[in-house]
Amino acid sequence: MMTYKLKDLITTKKPHVCGSNTWEVVRIGADIKIKCTGCAREVMIPKYELDKKIKK
Structure with a gap:
């Protein structure tokens, strides 16, 4: 599982x-x-759904 912080920028696959x-x-x-x-x-x-959709 990834850890997330406020104001982090996430790049998704789609x-x-x-x-x-x-x-x-x-x-x-x-x-x-x-x-x-x-x-x-x-x-x-x-969280578990976001972990699957995230690229970086």
């Missing part, structure tokens, strides 16, 4: 609908809230 694949960590807990750097959309996703 791009978001807006075309950006870079996300910023906004909130940490049981679920992690990430914000798209392209369109500012916020998504809450479980």
Whole structure:
């Protein structure tokens, strides 16, 4: 499992609908809230699911 900190930038394998694949960590807990750097959309996703989708 990866460890996440606030303000970390995450690159996903697949791009978001807006075309950006870079996300910023906004909130940490049981679920992690990430914000798209392209369109500012916020998504809450479980840690184990995010670990599968992350590139770096």
